[in-house]
Amino acid sequence: MEWEVVIGLEVHVQLNTATKIFCGCSTTFGAEPNTQTCPVCLAMPGALPVLNAAAVNKAIALGLALGSEINRRSIFARKNYFYPDLPKGYQISQYELPVVGAGHLDIVLPDGTEKRIGVTRAHLEEDAGKSLHESFDSQSGIDLNRAGTPLLEIVSEPDMRSATEAVAYLKKLHALVRYLDISDGNMQEGSFRCDANISLRRPGHPYGTRAEIKNLNSFRFLEKSILFEISRQKDILENGGQIIQETRLFDSVRSETRSMRSKEEANDYRYFPDPDLLPLVLEQSRIEAVQAQLPELPDAKKNRFMEQYGLPAYDAGVLTSGRPLAEYYETVAEGMDSKLAANWIMGELLGALNRTGLEVENCPVPAMQMRLLLSRIEDQTISGKIAKEIFEALFLESGEVDAIIEARGLRQITDTGAIVSLIEEIVSRHPQQVADYRSGKEKLFGFFVGQVMKESQGKASPDQVNSLLKQKLQGE
Amino acid sequence: MEIHELSIQGIRQALVSGQYSSHEITGALLQRIAEENPRLNAFVTVTGELALAQAKVADSRRARGEQGPLLGVPVAHKDIFCTRGVRTTCASRMLENFVAPYDATVIRRLQESGMVMLGKLNMDEFAMGSSNETSHFGPVRNPWNPARVPGGSSGGSASALAARLVPAATGTDTGGSIRQPAAFCGVTGLKPTYGRVSRYGMIAFASSLDQGGPMARSAEDCALLMDAMAAHDPLDSTSHAQADGQFYAGLDRSLEGLRVGVPEEFFGEGLDPQVAEAVQSAIRQFEKMGARIRKVHLPNNVHAVSTYYVLAPAEASSNLARFDGVRYTRRASCPRDLTDLYTRSRYEGFGPEVRRRILVGTYVLSAGYYDAYYLQAQKVRSLIREDFRRAFAEVDVIVGPATPTTAFALGDKSNDPVAMYLADIYTIAVNLAGIPAISLPCGFDRSGMPVGMQIMGNYFADEQLLAIAHQYQLQTGWHLRSPGQQGRG
16 A cells, blocks of 8 residues: 655745844844844843834735735744754744735646645744854854844645655745745755655545654755655554654755654743734735735746747746746847747756856846847848857857857858859769769758758858758759 | 932032032942942942043033933932943842943933933842842842841832932832832832833843833932933834823822722731821822822732732743853853753852742743643733723722831741732732832831832823822922931941
């Protein structure tokens, strides 16, 4: 009998506000330790939190994008535990009444099917600082620059049934927070990380006992930790064992999860409403103002791309996976063959970006140059093949499309006379092949095209070469 | 009249007339503190040089034509308010050497009004206590009788005022910590409406109950202090948008037709008959002044102490978690590991009463007990609030004793926490409701110890309370008596 995996994700998103959630300190990443701190985020005696309105607006934006209920009244609570990088001895979070209630996110699986994943809630909280265990000779250092950075914790329903679904959900959410410009989504820097709750059950049976894998900061780690957990839990269950409810850590070097603490060892966080903060009350007008500022969301954009540009769902999905890419596409596609633009961006551009590890935002080929390049294909100044060469040059050395064409003499040869003399040259050089072709070896046609193109250094218009060559070979 | 006997108002007049400079007044008070504080232990830190320097600045500001009512007037602060550059201990070993890099909003506002800081006043450790015996720096003595406690937790403030070491002091009141010591020492103190005085920089005990307030030897002086202290503070999310007021300007108001409620529950078992008599006679005085007296009921007051001793420790257990030995606090030497660092730093840094309340608070918030204790206490808190709402529909203010007895002897209750907690039986409900109340002297018992009464008002009735107390003090002289007149010792 088969096992069914049940997965729910808790995603921690660092909000990209200029200042921290409860004080005016900067949230910039990478500053000297403890330079972005004040009495409030250092938890000095008597210091008090004041809520950052921008963080609240970003939470509302996400809630609206997920079709969630926005709670008009939510409560900040204290989660009490001791840790050196948690200066107050408690984290200000939201417990019983979060700002964002139930919503959903629709994901598309690789086979094209859609699935709706429920989002239970999203709540605001503050990040902790960082403990630094290196370079302090048997002591630990603490950097509180990150303490008080606003986080939005987005909790899904246990609706995912495979690692693929979980990764699709996380990717979709990642794209969404960047669309909404509520987070930089930088996974290396920890701006976007998730905990995965994973359990197995027999299909149709109640949920099994789950393990929680903490702090996964890449899509690959999420996938690997789920696959590892499935086989670990399956082994235990099939050998008559029981899963222990526990927190586990993913070891990326060994690609396995390891027990961190069991439920019995878990903290009693003693949540209670934070008396330093009033309940967060949201006026309808404020929610409407955030709504009015929302950008076009990924699903809407995808539908528009299919309609407006006549793109297949797959292409539209890829091109709308991020706002910068979608904008790039729209700039290139304006007034152009939209499918040609899609092919070039999904093929050449994304390929080159992938190879060099660059993002669309810092792509060395500006959208306007890409557009110009494609327009030179369309007006037959250059062939597609030459265009690839030019793209390569643009990407690696930058420059301007027309200048490169001129400088390198890449203009396509469309002069019929010139092409005809090229053809005659080739035909006269290969009498045997001509005879073979004429006696029925038609696949030799490609050979002649290749030779002519080669002779022209790729500049001859392939269309013209084709028709003129045909005339020549068949005509005599 | 000697300089140290001058009230805020008296000092103000002396400064305006040029009779004395702030520097002279400050010097005289520092002299008096040097002489008297050793037997009272009211100060944790005396900031003599700083005070004289601030006095000079105040004098030159005055010479340039500035005229603020508090300009050049000396004050001392409960050592719970953070003061930049001057250590703030909260009377705890934990913060023995803590120097804050910032001023509490109250400190900043009083400093901007030109007040001169004489030093930091002793208190119960982290404001937890009703006798000032839990201080790491030793108990404070009651100037009326050094064998008696001054009350707590603002015991240093009350003692220093009564002994004429300072004309003005700040206090904080979580369950009676301004009003009870004011009553024990025969001075006047206001616990303002929650949200009128900023809590920023005031070391938190129980955030939903804590409120800073003025202490002085008259309601008039308290009003002058409130004019400077009360204001909206963007750094405190619980600060009220309309926190400021016209406290001094509002003092002149008639008691004609004032509806004064007297809660039966405040005159029952446990109340010292001598205290009852003094308060009753004050009530008759109000009647003489035109007030109409009527009975009111506060049926849930009986639950106030037990409710308070769930909620206040719950908040405290969380508020005091930041004192962990990691950053600015005292740290245990050579910790074996992280747990050892936490447990020993906290065990060594906190005194027994603070540890007791942290334990109680942790317990009532823990899984399985939260509903039975914390949540239940919050429900009772609403009932207590409702009591006052109903009472204030019928009367303008409520008058009763501030404390069940006059000041008790040192050591009397220090081994019986519950008896100690009951010393606040009349003051705690006010904090649970968030309403204002003033405590002022209304007589003396046969052993010569002052008796305090308490006037409670509706939300934002702070001005009214000060005015009523002021009108009473215009007709009576209890607040003018000083321990010196009784003969020392």
